[in-house]
Amino acid sequence: MEIRDTGCQPGAMTNTPRPIGQTDRSGVLHPKNLARYSATIHEADASVAALVDHFWTVAWNLPSAERIEQQIITDPAVTLTVEAGHVPAELVVTGVHRRAWTREIAGWGTVFAIRLRPAGLAVVSDLTPEAVADRTLPVVPELDARLYALMRAVAGAPGVESRIARATTLIGEMAAERPLTPRQLLANDVVAAIVRGDPLPASPSARTVQRALRETIGRGPAWVRRWVRLQEVARQFATNGAGCAAEIAARLGYADQSHLVNDFRSAVFTTPGEYLRTLRLPTEPPRT
Incomplete structure (x- = not known):
């Protein structure tokens, strides 16, 4: 072009x-x-x-x-x-x-x-x-x-x-x-719904949703849901600290706190506890 x-x-x-x-x-x-x-x-x-x-x-x-x-x-x-x-x-x-x-x-x-x-x-x-x-x-x-x-x-x-x-x-x-196809638009709607925490939009089948996401971002809806949840885990740790780890796990749908810990470690290569310790380290002030 x-x-x-x-x-x-x-x-x-x-x-x-x-x-x-x-x-x-x-x-x-x-x-x-x-x-x-x-x-x-x-x-x-x-x-x-x-x-x-x-x-x-x-x-x-x-x-x-x-x-x-x-x-x-x-x-x-x-x-x-x-x-x-x-x-x-x-x-x-x-x-x-x-x-x-x-x-x-x-x-x-x-x-x-x-x-x-x-x-x-x-x-x-x-x-x-x-x-x-x-x-x-x-x-x-x-x-x-x-x-x-x-x-x-x-x-x-x-x-x-x-x-x-x-x-x-x-x-x-x-x-x-290159006009958008129905599957591309469906992929948009599915990801947007997951990010908002809403139910997935109506679709002919779960296979259609899976195919729509695979064709556009290369991952399926279960992975997108997990990844958005991990972003929220990190956000809540950064804003609320360690005291509510069990509450965060329950609120975000983990079976228990250990599942949250394992999921976080597999994605970030560190445990929530280690991550929280680094958050408490002093940060340099902005300089130019």
């Missing part, structure tokens, strides 16, 4: 950012760090809401000797990022991860991200969910010319608002080329 400059000007769209806070279910372990990254979220325009969940940005400037090994239980979604500074690559696609993954934060850097909904990948890219599963890949023409053209055009826009406007316009054009 050839991406044309559509003439989007900075300020053509109005989008009020919201800081991502410690109490948000962001999946960021050690969420106190979010203040140091100036993390913000921007809602997607209704015209691309079936493809884009939201946009987010981070920016940091750490002392030269400091390194933060940031662990993340990421959303069950594919994310596209335009990056600058001390970063692995300028254009990056991150697939659905089955374990918490670690990103090193050092020096200075900025990230503009497009968090896709399940239906989004097949529209903006020729990659399959399996091709990016458990991976963070530089986006180059040889990987996927369609996705590269989109992200290069977005990277060329000056400023966050301009990037949001350009991404919205171009993704809308790409959707016109």
Whole structure:
């Protein structure tokens, strides 16, 4: 697909950012760090809401000797990022991860991200969910010319608002080329329902739901439900501390506290107790 400059000007769209806070279910372990990254979220325009969940940005400037090994239980979604500074690559696609993954934060850097909904990948890219599963890949023409053209055009826009406007316009054009299928829309609805904690939407069969999610994010509904629950476990530990671990287990539907501990350890490679101890360590104040 050839991406044309559509003439989007900075300020053509109005989008009020919201800081991502410690109490948000962001999946960021050690969420106190979010203040140091100036993390913000921007809602997607209704015209691309079936493809884009939201946009987010981070920016940091750490002392030269400091390194933060940031662990993340990421959303069950594919994310596209335009990056600058001390970063692995300028254009990056991150697939659905089955374990918490670690990103090193050092020096200075900025990230503009497009968090896709399940239906989004097949529209903006020729990659399959399996091709990016458990991976963070530089986006180059040889990987996927369609996705590269989109992200290069977005990277060329000056400023966050301009990037949001350009991404919205171009993704809308790409959707016109590849109209969404009923299964892709079903996948959107299923993941949204799980995230909200609602019953799954009506479907012809459980097999249809399974196929819809496998085709769009590479994982089934049981895994998505487990992963969203683990994000909530991490959020509640960070905000409420250790005293209510048994209550958290009961409230979130675990058979008992030991099941919560085992599930957390398998995803994060540490026990809740060890994680809580690291939360109590002092955090450096923001510096520039």
